[in-house]
Amino acid sequence: MASKISTIGFDADDTLWHNERFFRLTQDRFAELLSDYTNSDHLADRLLAAEKRNIGRYGYGIKGFTLSMIETAIEVTEERVPARVIQELIAAGQDMLAHPIELLPHAQATVEAVADTHRVVLITKGDLLDQERKLAQSGLGDLFDGVEIVSEKTPEVYVDIFARHGDGATQGMMIGNSMRSDVVPMIEAGGWGIYVPHGLVWEIEHAAEPTGARRYREIADLGGVAELLEQIEHA
Ligand SMILES: [Mg+2]
Secondary structure, eight states: OOOOOOEEEEOOBTTTBOOHHHHHHHHHHHHHHTTTTSOHHHHHHHHHHHHHHHHHHHOSSHHHHHHHHHHHHHHHTTTOOOHHHHHHHHHHHHHHHHOOOOBOTTHHHHHHHHHHHSEEEEEEOSOHHHHHHHHHHHTOGGGOSEEEEOSOOOHHHHHHHHHHTSSOGGGEEEEESOIIIIIHHHHHTTSEEEEOOOSOOOGGGOOOOOTTOTTEEEOSSGGGHHHHHHHHHOO
C-alpha cells in the first residue's frame, strides 16, 4: 500500500559525512601516548566506560570525548600522567574540531533531489558549535528546511521534530547509520526508519535490527533513497 511521506530526516555524522574514522584515529593516538603506562585493549575498554559514564554529563561529541580521554589517562596512570600528555590529548581533540568534513558518496545529490520534493530536516546529536561548523562547511545547509541538534534521539524527540516540520512522524522518514539512534526510535515513533550502514560504528550506537518492523528498510548507501521513496510512495 502506498504511503505518503511529507518530511525526511537525515542524520549527519557517518550518514552525510565521515565522523567515526576521526574518533578511531584519535583513539589510536591516545593509545600511543599512553603506551608506556598500560596495554591498549584494556585502555580502549576504560575509555569506552568513561564515555558511557559521561554522556549524561557532557552529551555526545568531541568535547565530551576529549574530557573522557583525559579522565581515563589520569585513571590508568594512577594520577601519574604527565601534563605534556594531557596537553597532547587536548590538542588531539582540537584537531578533530578543526578537521575538514568529507561528504559520503551520494550525500549531496540525494539531499538536493529530496529537497525538491519533500521537507528535509537535519537531525543530529553532538556539540552544537561543531555540528553547525560541519553543516556550514558541507555546503548542504541551505537545502534543509530545518536543523535539529538534539541531546538524545528518542521516539519522543522524533514525534516532536516531525510534528513541527511536517505532518507528524507517521508521515516521516529518518535516514541514518545508527540503528540505535536513527532507525529504532523513529520506527517506535510511528515513522519509517531507514538504515544506511557506514561500516565503522561506535559501540554505543549498536542495537538489534528491527527485522519484523513494516517500516524498516536498509539501503547500501544514499544513492538508494530515490528508489526507496518510489517504492514506498507509489507502491
Ligand atoms: Mg550517525
